[in-house]
Amino acid sequence: VLGTWNYTVSMSQQTFEGTFTILATTDGYAGEFVTDAPRPMTMLEVDGASTTFEFEHPSMGKINVTGQVDESDVFAGTVTLGPNTAPIMATREAAVADAMAASAEAVEEVEHVLGTWAYKVTPPGDDPVEGTFTLEMGPDGLTGTFQTNAARTMRFIEVEGTRLAFEFDQPGMGTVLIRGNIRGDNFEGEARPETAMGAAPMTATRLPAEDTTNN
Numbered sequence: 001v002l003g004t005w006n007y008t009v010s011m012s013q014q015t016f017e018g019t020f021t022i023l024a025t026t027d028g029y030a031g032e033f034v035t036d037a038p039r040p041m042t043m044l045e046v047d048g049a050s051t052t053f054e055f056e057h058p059s060m061g062k063i064n065v066t067g068q069v070d071e072s073d074v075f076a077g078t079v080t081l082g083p084n085t086a087p088i089m090a091t092r093e094a095a096v097a098d099a100m101a102a103s104a105e106a107v108e109e110v111e112h113v114l115g116t117w118a119y120k121v122t123p124p125g126d127d128p129v130e131g132t133f134t135l136e137m138g139p140d141g142l143t144g145t146f147q148t149n150a151a152r153t154m155r156f157i158e159v160e161g162t163r164l165a166f167e168f169d170q171p172g173m174g175t176v177l178i179r180g181n182i183r184g185d186n187f188e189g190e191a192r193p194e195t196a197m198g199a200a201p202m203t204a205t206r207l208p209a210e211d212t213t214n215n
Contacts, residue, residue, distance in 0.1 A: 005022075019093075052064070062080060117205065119202060165177075
């Protein structure tokens with residue numbers, strides 16, 4: 001239900017048109033319903049595709065709106081004003097709908113790499129090095145951290161099919177390049193420090209969500 005919607009309400013042989021906007025905030029949801037002026041939403045509840053809220057109009061009093069969003073980005077429901085009820089229909093503005101679709105597509109393309117992975121790097125002639133790395137989808141795209149003796153920010157993260165590549169800076173080793181392939185919950189590839197002549201084999205296994213929470 002997030003975004004800006006163009007609504008139409010038919011009540012008492014009159015048609016009212018305008019917009020309403022619902023946003024996600026750190027405290028839940030917030031929104032405003034525009035009539036002749038923006039009216040802040042109160043009692044705003046979002047439960048999946050269902051939404052209920054109220055707003056106060058200076059001359060009409062408290063107005064309640066409830067409805068659901070279908071797969072075609074159409075909001076359909078009712079407006080209740082005192083004893084009167086009228087239908088409301090709204091469509092999400094195209095720019096918002098397109099942005100949401102693009103965001104969903106971007107997540108789908110990288111979904112198979114998301115999560116926290118337990119890795120093992122085996123340098124030639126040295127003891128294995130173990131730790132975790134995490135890949136997440138943020139507002140600006142794919143982000144990640146690689147845990148060594150401290151959390152290192154990943155750069156230049158690339159996902160192409162099963163192929164995963166990224167790099168990070170490690171003091172004393174310079175830039176470390178990670179390259180490999182993900183199949184299911186397993187990663188197999190190599191780690192190549194800038195200061196080393198060759199690459200070290202690297203494997204990783206995606207941790208279950210409950211393990212990540214406990215850690």
